[in-house]
Amino acid sequence: MSFLQSIDISATASGRGQLIFGDHDGNLHFIDRDLQMSSFKAYILRVTHLYQLKQHNILITVGNDYTPKNPRDDDEGINPLIKVWNLDKIDRSGQPLCSRIVRAVPGNRPTKVTCINAHENLNYMAVGFENGCILLFKGDITKERHSKSRILYESAYMITGIEFKTHTSGKPVIMFVSTLKEVICFNLLPKDRDVKTVLDQHGCPVHCSVMSDISQDNQFVIGRQDAVYFYQPDGRGPCLAFEGDKLRIHWYRGYLVLVSKEVKPSSLIGNVQSPGVHIITVYDIQNKLIAYSGPLPEVTDVLCDWGGLYVLTGDNRLHLLQEKDTQTKLEILFKKNLYHLAISLAQSQQYDQDGIIDIFRQYGDHLYGKGDHDGAIQQYIKTIGKLEASYVIRKTEGRDVDFDVQTAIRVCRQAGYYKHALFLSEHHQQHDWYLKIQLEDIKDYDKALKYIGKLNFPEAEHNLKTYGKILMAEVPMETTELLKRLCTDYKPSDKPLVDAANLDGGAPTVKRANPDEFIHIFVNNHHKHDKLTEFLEHMIKVQPNSSVLIYNTLVELYLQACSHEMEISARVEKERKTLDLLQNPESHYDLDQALVLCQMYNFKAGILYQQIVQYHMDHGEYMHIIETCKRFGQQDPNLWIQALAYFSGKEEDCKQQIIEVLSHIDDRNLLPPLLVIQTLAHNSTATLAVVKDYIVRRLQQENDQIQEDERLIEQYRTDTEKMRTQINELKTSAKLFQVSKCSICCHPLDLPSVHFLCQHSYHQHCFESYAEHEAECPVCLPENRKILDIIRAQEQSRDLHEQFHHQLERAQDGFSVIADYFGRGVFNKMTLITDRSATKSSLRQPPRPPPRKC
Amino acid sequence: MSYAYLFKYIIIGDTGVGKSCLLLQFTDKRFQPVHDLTIGVEFGARMITIDGKQIKLQIWDTAGQESFRSITRSYYRGAAGALLVYDITRRDTFNHLTTWLEDARQHSSSNMVIMLIGNKSDLEARRDVKKEEGEAFAREHGLIFMETSAKTAANVEEAFINTAKEIYQKIQDGVFDINNEANGIKIGPQHSLTNPGMSSSSGGGNQSSGCC
Numbered sequence A: 001m002s003f004l005q006s007i008d009i010s011a012t013a014s015g016r017g018q019l020i021f022g023d024h025d026g027n028l029h030f031i032d033r034d035l036q037m038s039s040f041k042a043y044i045l046r047v048t049h050l051y052q053l054k055q056h057n058i059l060i061t062v063g064n065d066y067t068p069k070n071p072r073d074d075d076e077g078i079n080p081l082i083k084v085w086n087l088d089k090i091d092r093s094g095q096p097l098c099s100r101i102v103r104a105v106p107g108n109r110p111t112k113v114t115c116i117n118a119h120e121n122l123n124y125m126a127v128g129f130e131n132g133c134i135l136l137f138k139g140d141i142t143k144e145r146h147s148k149s150r151i152l153y154e155s156a157y158m159i160t161g162i163e164f165k166t167h168t169s170g171k172p173v174i175m176f177v178s179t180l181k182e183v184i185c186f187n188l189l190p191k192d193r194d195v196k197t198v199l200d201q202h203g204c205p206v207h208c209s210v211m212s213d214i215s216q217d218n219q220f221v222i223g224r225q226d227a228v229y230f231y232q233p234d235g236r237g238p239c240l241a242f243e244g245d246k247l248r249i250h251w252y253r254g255y256l257v258l259v260s261k262e263v264k265p266s267s268l269i270g271n272v273q274s275p276g277v278h279i280i281t282v283y284d285i286q287n288k289l290i291a292y293s294g295p296l297p298e299v300t301d302v303l304c305d306w307g308g309l310y311v312l313t314g315d316n317r318l319h320l321l322q323e324k325d326t327q328t329k330l331e332i333l334f335k336k337n338l339y340h341l342a343i344s345l346a347q348s349q350q351y352d353q354d355g356i357i358d359i360f361r362q363y364g365d366h367l368y369g370k371g372d373h374d375g376a377i378q379q380y381i382k383t384i385g386k387l388e389a390s391y392v393i394r395k396t397e398g399r400d401v402d403f404d405v406q407t408a409i410r411v412c413r414q415a416g417y418y419k420h421a422l423f424l425s426e427h428h429q430q431h432d433w434y435l436k437i438q439l440e441d442i443k444d445y446d447k448a449l450k451y452i453g454k455l456n457f458p459e460a461e462h463n464l465k466t467y468g469k470i471l472m473a474e475v476p477m478e479t480t481e482l483l484k485r486l487c488t489d490y491k492p493s494d495k496p497l498v499d500a501a502n503l504d505g506g507a508p509t510v511k512r513a514n515p516d517e518f519i520h521i522f523v524n525n526h527h528k529h530d531k532l533t534e535f536l537e538h539m540i541k542v543q544p545n546s547s548v549l550i551y552n553t554l555v556e557l558y559l560q561a562c563s564h565e566m567e568i569s570a571r572v573e574k575e576r577k578t579l580d581l582l583q584n585p586e587s588h589y590d591l592d593q594a595l596v597l598c599q600m601y602n603f604k605a606g607i608l609y610q611q612i613v614q615y616h617m618d619h620g621e622y623m624h625i626i627e628t629c630k631r632f633g634q635q636d637p638n639l640w641i642q643a644l645a646y647f648s649g650k651e652e653d654c655k656q657q658i659i660e661v662l663s664h665i666d667d668r669n670l671l672p673p674l675l676v677i678q679t680l681a682h683n684s685t686a687t688l689a690v691v692k693d694y695i696v697r698r699l700q701q702e703n704d705q706i707q708e709d710e711r712l713i714e715q716y717r718t719d720t721e722k723m724r725t726q727i728n729e730l731k732t733s734a735k736l737f738q739v740s741k742c743s744i745c746c747h748p749l750d751l752p753s754v755h756f757l758c759q760h761s762y763h764q765h766c767f768e769s770y771a772e773h774e775a776e777c778p779v780c781l782p783e784n785r786k787i788l789d790i791i792r793a794q795e796q797s798r799d800l801h802e803q804f805h806h807q808l809e810r811a812q813d814g815f816s817v818i819a820d821y822f823g824r825g826v827f828n829k830m831t832l833i834t835d836r837s838a839t840k841s842s843l844r845q846p847p848r849p850p851p852r853k854c
Numbered sequence B: 001m002s003y004a005y006l007f008k009y010i011i012i013g014d015t016g017v018g019k020s021c022l023l024l025q026f027t028d029k030r031f032q033p034v035h036d037l038t039i040g041v042e043f044g045a046r047m048i049t050i051d052g053k054q055i056k057l058q059i060w061d062t063a064g065q066e067s068f069r070s071i072t073r074s075y076y077r078g079a080a081g082a083l084l085v086y087d088i089t090r091r092d093t094f095n096h097l098t099t100w101l102e103d104a105r106q107h108s109s110s111n112m113v114i115m116l117i118g119n120k121s122d123l124e125a126r127r128d129v130k131k132e133e134g135e136a137f138a139r140e141h142g143l144i145f146m147e148t149s150a151k152t153a154a155n156v157e158e159a160f161i162n163t164a165k166e167i168y169q170k171i172q173d174g175v176f177d178i179n180n181e182a183n184g185i186k187i188g189p190q191h192s193l194t195n196p197g198m199s200s201s202s203g204g205g206n207q208s209s210g211c212c
């Protein structure tokens, strides 16, 4: 800017789109954005200070218009005049309007102005002087009349800086002041009730204090030799230890600009200041980095406008320090590996999302390169969702590094990036993680199952054990299929059927899991029956020598199926299947267990007992045969007959056994003697001695029985005869009611009365209030009913029996079913019916007709 | 946000022991894995509650590097509590405690509550200073002691709050003169009865209603 060369600059200011220079000839020069300069003469002698308000186009200047009368005071700046210019208005001579001219002299003691500042509310203006005075103007500072001045403070030290804390509208006006030895805060309250707080006992030279912007909370910033200090109205704030002799400090959009003397280390005479060279340093306070640092010859001022920083040097040159665009700044930071700074810079600059993501990625790469894999993944994670997952995956795939995949997966998962967590898990063979995520987070059971199916045998086995239950609950069919595979001859599903290892001679090893260990996964599952049955059937088919547990379980399942089947033909089919299983000699079920089960499910057990006996017979275990018969003969008396047939068919001498068996048959009256004889007749070894006792006893019994029967016949006959006469009597002859007492109230009868043939009589009123039925005797009624019920119940017994059992099996609470039946009185009859001997005897002695009872 | 008391803290100790991380964890609940050398003195604040009272902690995090010592010293004055931090994985930081303690005692009010902190307790594998040693040192010099991890946040909250409790107790016991700000304690704007204009700069100092 050549036109600056001719100007003898004495003061500068900037703002509102222009740079302003004052010179030693009293001129003001304005340079606008297009580098057009305009000038006018503001003072007769010189301009010494400029202050440009930010929110108003108002310029305040300090300068001299005339030489003081006292020649001793003929010093630059004595008797200064303050002029306030309204740059928006032009006066008659075509210059900006000067709205106010006022002398800047504190209390008639001429002294140099050192600084001037005004509040944006245009109500306060403060001037600092070399002698330590502060002159405060209050009221409309642009107008002569409305503004009064007073000395606010007299310090022992030169005032070096004055700043109003902006952005405190409505609140007390706060003014910071620095002197050579102090930092002071003034709280300017109405009616001149000012409050002064000394913030520090250290001050700073002129040009070394500045107001920061809102990004630093409008703190007062002071540059001293050892550090830059920040001040709040109530005390000292943080500090930055930037060492060096500071000449000027400025604040520009979050940047702290320091001009300091260059210090060159010299081997000869210690540190030497090279004359005329200054260092200008631009600190990005928020990001804690040096945005610029470089030497410039003799910096006289720093101006900020037009989006740049202008440094004025002694040779009247303006040097432009342009803020680098964010990208360039970031690159610088990247070069220095200051990624966290880059990120905070990008974020503070509202950098776009993709850009920030990219920084995370670069940071991740950087950390990765340094071997900080955990750190890297933390950064990569932040890119997920934007960056291709494959990038992260690729990065994390390095075989040679021990990458903490677990952390990566965990972080991804926590962050809800299930897809990526899955990728990582799969790529790093973290099966457990994979399945956890697939099952617990994504709930894709099919995929999880397929995944297990691809694993090697031990892993597949392990994971199916762990997750089988949930899989069975969700995808029963597929899970069952996989289980079958796993327990038969397992090969991972994506491997060729014949793997290379087997081709070169080694015998192919069949890997199969123990099915026993998987039965539990079917438990508590409503598909349990079908799927477990299917699985077990498969198992016994491919491995007939399956374990007892397998067979037992299958038996139980079958029995359950039978008992639940309502449809007759299906049931028959199921029972047949059950029998096949029970009778198959290869079935390794536990006999006792199977028995208990059969009993539990009320499976017509005979076959089964016979099965056991047959088993022992096949093994020739006589002792056991008898034992079994003794144990289960109660349930199935036919066992004894079977045993008899067996022993009598034996070639060897089974006399002992036959005798024992016979005695049991005898006790229970299981076979007609004739049949016993016939059976024994097959046996060549069975001597008469063996059966003699039996036959004798039998014959004796038969005899006794016949006699007893004859006696009974006789008795019934007389009974019948008696009844006949009774009935006849009732029919033909008049009945004499000679009962004298009422059967209800037990008082002597009187008329009117009611009489029954059963010999019960009642007062009429007793009968009417008591009887349920006109035609029935109230006393006999319960007994008669019972007998009728018995007859009816016997007719229904079969149905009822079945119905009860079905109900009992289906009910969740079996007890309540039983209780219900009890309540209905059904149980009495049930016992009557199920108890065989009782049934027989009751049939033998039919209930007597009611009249006989009374 | 109004408060009943304001306590000033200072965090001191060798460079790299984790002072800034402790502060960051306490105020922002974050951890900074990179050593961002503190140059000068940084500042943080947080509100806590003790005994049902809101207490504002104003915390000065100082640079541990020797070359900044003269600057950081000037911040000791007017601190009610100090967190003296060493790194359990670096014995030298433990050995320097005596120097730090002398410094602190010399430049601060005699009533200042000092909490000794063995930081980086998450790095058990690299431990160089036994917990018992820290306890012994604290006992010998009348300090409170805790091991913390700025990384996992273990005991961080407790360290700051226990110090505040101790200060609060001292106030209750009348040990601190709360009207002397050099002690690092200030009564909240609406709680103070004297000089209402003085203490308020930001916050609701204007509505100086009666006592709660």
Ligand SMILES: Nc1nc2c(ncn2[C@@H]2O[C@H](COP(=O)(O)OP(=O)(O)OP(=O)(O)O)[C@@H](O)[C@H]2O)c(=O)[nH]1
Binding pocket: B013, B014, B015, B016, B017, B018, B019, B020, B021, B022, B032, B033, B034, B035, B036, B037, B038, B039, B062, B063, B064, B065, B119, B120, B121, B122, B123, B148, B149, B150, B151, B152
């Ligand atoms: N593992 C672990 N590292 C920590 C812990 N606290 C801090 N660090 C690390 O230690 C280093 C230094 O932490 P800073 O808090 O910056 O140390 P400082 O005490 O403030 O250091 P100066 O500012 O130089 O005084 C950083 O890399 C932190 O990540 C911690 O509890 N555990």
Ligand SMILES: [Mg+2]
Binding pocket: B019, B020, B021, B036, B037, B038, B061, B062, B063, B064
């Ligand atoms: Mg630090």
Ligand SMILES: [Zn+2]
Binding pocket: A756, A758, A759, A760, A777, A779, A780, A854
């Ligand atoms: Zn009767």
Ligand SMILES: [Zn+2]
Binding pocket: A742, A743, A744, A745, A746, A747, A762, A763, A766, A767
């Ligand atoms: Zn009667």
